[in-house]
Amino acid sequence: MVQDILRNATWACLPYESVTSKGVFFGDNPFDFSAPVLYTQLSMAALVAASLKCILTPLGESAFISQMLTGIVLGPSILGKDEVLVDTIYPGRSIYINKTVGAFASMLFMFIVGVKMDLSMVTKSGKKALVIGICAFFWPLMLSTTLAYILKRKITLEPNLYESLIEIAVFQSASSFHVIACLLADLNLLNSELGGLAISSSMVSGICSSIWLSLSFLVRQNLLMTKKKTFPLAALSIVVMLLIIICIMRPISLWMIRKTTKRKQLKESYMISIFLMILTCSLLGEISGLHYVLGPMILGLALPDGWPLGSAIVDKLESFVSLILLPTYYVISCGSLDIFSLNLKTTGIVELLALSSFLGKVTGTMLPSLYCKMPIIDSLCLGLIMSSQGITDIINVQIGILLFLIDAESYNAMTATFILMTGIIAPIVKILYKPSKRYISFRRRRTIQHTMPNEELRLLACIFHQNSTPSLINLLEVSNPMTKSPIGFYAVHLMELQGRSAPILVAHQQGKRSSIHSNHSDHIINAFRLYEQHNLGKVTVHPFTAIAPYATMHDEICNLALEKRVSMVIIPFHKHWTLHGSEECDNPLKAVNFKILKNVPCSVGILVDKETLSGRNSGGSKPLYSIGMIFVGGPDDREALAYAMRMAEHPNVSLTVIRLVQPNKKSTELDCDMIKRFKMSNIQQKHHIYKEEVVKDSVEMINVIKLLENHYELILVGRRHESNSPLFMGLTLWNEYPELGYLGDMLVSSESDWEVSVLVVQQQTFEGEDIPESFKLLMEDAFSVNGSTSSDTKLWPSSPQDHLKPETVKHRIKGAVNKIWFGD
Secondary structure, three states: OHHHHHHHOOOOOOOOOOOOOOOHHHOOOHHHOHHHHHHHHHHHHHHHHHHHHHHHHHHOOOHHHHHHHHHHHHOOOOHHHOHHHHHHHOOHHHHHHHHHHHHHHHHHHHHHHHHHOOOHHHHHOHHHHHHHHHHHHHHHHHHHHHHHHHHHHHOOOOHHHHHHHHHHHHHHHOOOHHHHHHHHHHOOOOOOHHHHHHHHHHHHHHHHHHHHHHHHHHHHHHHHOOOOOOHHHHHHHHHHHHHHHHHHHHHHHHHHHHHHOOOOOOOHHHHHHHHHHHHHHHHHHHHOOOOOOHHHHHHHHHOOOOOOHHHHHHHHHHHHHHHHHHHHHHHHHOOOOOOOOOOHHHHHHHHHHHHHHHHHHHHHHHHHHHHOOOOHHHHHHHHHHHOOOOHHHHHHHHHHHHOOOOOHHHHHHHHHHHHHHHHHHHHHHHHHOOOOHHHHOOOOOOOOOOOOOOOOEEEEEEEOOHHHHHHHHHHHHHOOOOOOOOEEEEEEEEEEOOOOOOOEEEEOOOOOOOOHHHHHHHHHHHHHHHHHHHOOOOEEEEEEEEEEOHHHHHHHHHHHHHHOOOOEEEEEOOEEEOOOOOEEEOHHHHHHHHHHHHHOOOEEEEEEOOOOOOOOOOOOOOOOEEEEEEEOOOHHHHHHHHHHHHHHOOOOEEEEEEEEEOOOOOOOHHHHHHHHHHHHHOOOOOOOEEEEEEOOOHHHHHHHHHOOOOOOOEEEEEOOOOOOOHHHOOHHHHOOOHHHHHHHHHHHOOOOOOOOEEEEEEOOOOOOOOOOHHHHHHHHHHOOOOOOOOOOOOOOOOOHHHHOOHHHHHHHHHHHHHHHHHOO
C-alpha cells in the first residue's frame, strides 16, 4: 500500500539556492530566499495569533481557538485565496522548512506542558477523580464507536469515509490532560475546586487515551509494513526509551535539583543538558516508530515540576515557544482546511460522531459527579471541561493521516469540529462557573466585632516577602493573645506559580520534613514557630505555603479563610518602604489585594508597613506601643474600633480614639453603641484616651489629623466612607490608592511624609449588602489605567460652586490640603 502511494505520487525537483539574500540594493528579492520567507511567516503567524487572542480572550475563548483561527485566516479559507500572497509568503519551496519549525514548536510545547504536570496527583486524587476519569474515557468511546457501526450499516458513505469511520469515532472520544490544563489556565480556574478535580480526572482519562492510541498506532504500523512481526520490536524499543527516561534522565534531573537548592538560578550547563535530553527523546520516539512528540512528552512528565528545574525551563522557553513558534504549527495544521469548501455530507457525519462523543463525555463525567453529591452546575461545567479538545487531538489525527487511518477530507472536517466544539465550550464554562460563589454566598458573620470575648480569634496573614514577617509578629503581639481568648494565626506565604500547571497549598506540620516547593518559606515558618513557643497557650500558629498564579491567588486565600472560619485576613500593601526610605511597588500584589477585598468571606485589614510597629525601648511603666484610631462612622470604622479595643487590653498598649463629629448630624445607633462600649471598658485606663473633634469640612478634618503626626506607631482607620459627606468633599478627585479608602490614602499618599504604619480595615460585606455608591464608583475606576474618576461623575453637593470645572476644584482642594500638610 505504501509503495503504491509513493509510486503514484508527484515529485518536484527544485534548484539549490542560497538561504539568505544580498539585499534589494544588490538586485536580490528577499522573498526568493528561505530565511527572509521564514522570518515573515513566523512574524505574520505570531502577529495574527496575538491580535486574535486580544479580541477573543475577553469573550472567554482559549488560546487554542485564537491559534487555530490564525491557521484559518492565513490558510486557504481567507488570505490563502490570494495567489500573489501565497506565492510570496508561503511558496511551495518553503513548506518543508515551515513544517520542520512547526514540528519543533509542537515538540517543545508538549514538553513544557508535561513539565508542568504533577503525576502524583493521580495517586492523590482519590476514588472520585479516578471513577470520573475512567467513565470519561470508556463511555464516550463505547457510545461513538457504536454509532459509527450503525452509520456504516444504515447509510451509504464514500469509500474513504466508510473505511475510517471507526477511527474517527475513536479520535473524537480521546482526551488529554495537556488540553485540559491549558484550558483551565486560560480560564483562570487552575486553583479552583473544580479545576483541581478536572486536572486529576483528566490525568486518568488522558493516560487511558494515550495507552489506547499508542497501541493502535503500533498495530497499524505493523499491518502496513511488508516485513511482519515488527510489533514486538517496536514495543521493545518503547520499553527501552521509557527505561532510559526513568532510570537515567530523571535521576540526572534530581541530581541537578539537589545541586541547585541553594542557588537562585539553574546553571546554564544544566539547561543545555535538558535540551539534549529533549532532542534525544524525540529521536528515540522516531526510532520506536512513534510520533516525535511522544518522547519529549514522557520526558516532561518524568522531570520534577516546580522550582527550580521546572520553573527555569518554563521561564526560558514558554513565551518564545507559545507566542512565536507555535502559531506556525497551527498554520501548517490548517494548511489544507478551506472551511468554505468542506464536503457537507462528510462534515455532517463527523459532526454527528463528535456530538455523540461530546454527550458521552458530558454524561460520563456528570453521572459519577452527581452520585458524589456535586452540584449540578458544577457537574455540567466539569463535563464540558472534560469534553474540550486541543493540540493533542490535532497531533493524533495527523498521525492518523500518516498511517492512512483517515483521509485528508475527514481530517479537515475533524479540525473544523475541534474549533467549533471548543469554541462553544470555553465561554459557556466561563459564564456558568464562578469560583468565588462558594464564599461570596456565605452568610455567616466572620468579623472581630462579632467574635465573642472568650472565643478564639482567628486571623490569617498573607506574606509575599519575608521582610514583612517582623511587622506581622508585632501586630500579632499587640492583638493581645490571652489564655482566655487565644489567637489562631494562619500565616500563608504566597508565591507565584512557575514551572507547574496545578497550584499547591502546603500545610507545614511541626516535626515533618518540608516539601521542596516550600524551601523559601523556612525563615518565615521558623520566626512564627519561635513566637508561638514564647506564647504557649495564647497563640497557635498554622503556617502554609500557597503557590498559585497571581490571577487566581485570591481564591487560595478566600477558600482558606472560609474553611478555617477566619475573622480577619491581613494583607500587605503593595508598596513597601526600605530602610533608606525609598518606595518599592509590586503591581501584581495590588491586583491580588483588590480581588481579596472584593471576595473574601470575612473582614480584611490592609497593613501599610513603614517599619514603625516595633515598640519603643523605654523603661518604667510607659507603654511600648502607642496606637491611634480615627473614628468617623460606619461598619468599617466599627470593625477597626473593635480590633483597637482588643489591642487596648494589652498591658503595654496605649490607645487613643479620635472621633470626628459633624455639627448638626446625628450619629447612627450602631456607631453610638460601639463608642459607648469603648468608653465603658476603658473608663479607668489611664493609658487610653478618647477625644471628640467637631469638624465641618475636609479642610478641618485634615487639620485635626495633622496633629496626630509622629505620635503613634500604628493608626487604624476604616476603609469605606461616603464621598458626598462634607468631610470627604473633593478628596475623591485625587485618591492615589483607592484600596485604602479616603483616610488611609491621606496617611499613606506619596505627598505625605508621615512615618507611621497604618492598618486599613474593611468589615465583611455580604452579597447584595449596601455599599456607598460613590465608593463603588471609586473602586471601579481603580481598575482603569490612570485610576481617576470620570469627569462627569457628580461628587459635589448642590452649591454655587457647581459651575466650576472638576480640574479647578481639584486644584483648589489639593492646594488647600498641601498648605495644611506641609505649610506651603
